Amino acid sequence: xxxxxxxxxxxxxxxxxxxxxxxxxxxxxxxxxxxxxxxxxxxxxxxxxxxxxxxxxxxxxxxxxxxxxxxxxxxxxxxxxxxxxxxxxxxxxxxxxxxxxxxxxxxxxxxxxxxxxxxxxxxxxxxxxxxxxxxxxxxxxxxxxxxxxxxxxxxxxxxxxxxxxxxxxxxxxxxxxxxxxxxxxxxxxxxxxxxxxxxxxxxxxxxxxxxxxxxxxxxxxxxxxxxxxxxxxxxxxxxxxxxxxxxxxxxxxxxxxxxxxxxxxxxxxxxxxxxxxxxxxxxxxxxxxxxxxxxxxxxxxxxxxxxxxxxxxxxxxxxxxxxxxxxxxxxxxxxx
Numbered sequence: 001x002x003x004x005x006x007x008x009x010x011x012x013x014x015x016x017x018x019x020x021x022x023x024x025x026x027x028x029x030x031x032x033x034x035x036x037x038x039x040x041x042x043x044x045x046x047x048x049x050x051x052x053x054x055x056x057x058x059x060x061x062x063x064x065x066x067x068x069x070x071x072x073x074x075x076x077x078x079x080x081x082x083x084x085x086x087x088x089x090x091x092x093x094x095x096x097x098x099x100x101x102x103x104x105x106x107x108x109x110x111x112x113x114x115x116x117x118x119x120x121x122x123x124x125x126x127x128x129x130x131x132x133x134x135x136x137x138x139x140x141x142x143x144x145x146x147x148x149x150x151x152x153x154x155x156x157x158x159x160x161x162x163x164x165x166x167x168x169x170x171x172x173x174x175x176x177x178x179x180x181x182x183x184x185x186x187x188x189x190x191x192x193x194x195x196x197x198x199x200x201x202x203x204x205x206x207x208x209x210x211x212x213x214x215x216x217x218x219x220x221x222x223x224x225x226x227x228x229x230x231x232x233x234x235x236x237x238x239x240x241x242x243x244x245x246x247x248x249x250x251x252x253x254x255x256x257x258x259x260x261x262x263x264x265x266x267x268x269x270x271x272x273x274x275x276x277x278x279x280x281x282x283x284x285x286x287x288x289x290x291x292x293x294x295x296x297x298x299x300x301x302x303x304x305x306x307x308x309x310x311x312x313x314x315x316x317x318x319x320x321x322x323x324x325x326x327x328x329x330x331x332x333x334x335x336x
Contacts, residue, residue, distance in 0.1 A: 033315035
């Protein structure tokens with residue numbers, strides 16, 4: 001056996017001897033720690049945790065609706081990181097906190113005197129402490145509430161979910177209302193231009209330009225026949241009609257093409273207005289609720305057994321540390 005092994009054995013024996021010599025102290029400290037930690041844990045009020053899980057949908061804004069073929073894109077599709085971050089901003093906003101605190105009278109529930117200065121700041125601080133908004137790796141959001149009353153815990157969570165949806169709808173409605181006005185204005189302008197073109201086309205038709213392409217073919221054949229027969233009277237008549245037809249026929253073709261384009265544009269605007277009107281009326285849900293908060297039937301905090309065990313072990317370890325410190329100081333004193 002080398003010197004290192006001998007030295008290690010002596011150290012282990014010294015440690016064991018110190019602990020054995022101070023066993024009474026360690027036992028007393030352990031018993032006291034059990035009693036005190038048990039008493040303290042019993043004084044801690046029970047806290048119940050209620051949780052709700054929501055998914056934000058893909059952003060369903062009017063600006064997106066105007067450039068996508070699928071006008072219902074976003075209504076049934078889970079959102080990505082961007083939508084989740086937007087929703088987290090709403091959930092952490094002062095507006096939401098004020099609505100929930102006012103609706104449930106949380107200042108009174110939390111024992112905050114609303115007449116005192118700084119009560120609003122205390123309410124926000126308590127709100128952030130009791131209500132945790134946590135994003136998950138699945139792009140969903142967990143809303144957790146700790147409260148001494150299980151019914152209150154569930155009620156607060158569900159109220160936060162409710163108001164987050166209404167607040168998000170309100171924000172979208174502000175944009176959608178302005179977009180709806182712009183779309184309706186554009187629709188009226190296009191409709192006015194379409195009516196003017198239809199009137200112009202009707203005038204061209206009344207002047208004989210009913211089917212310009214077919215009529216031009218017929219005129220050309222008759223003109224060739226009259227030219228071959230040297231029928232000057234008929235040629236003169238055809239020239240007059242052809243002169244009048246060429247002017248109105250060209251206009252008729254142009255009007256028909258523009259009317260087709262404007263009609264398609266009008267249909268697109270009509271569909272966009274429908275979507276914008278739905279958003280302006282706040283009819284589109286802004287979240288998928290995966291789990292509503294139920295009334296918890298088991299406390300989440302404190303874990304009294306964990307508190308007692310942790311406190312007792314900590315006290316025993318600290319007592320052993322003090323014993324070693326005492327032995328070290330005695331040895332140092334002798335050496336000096």
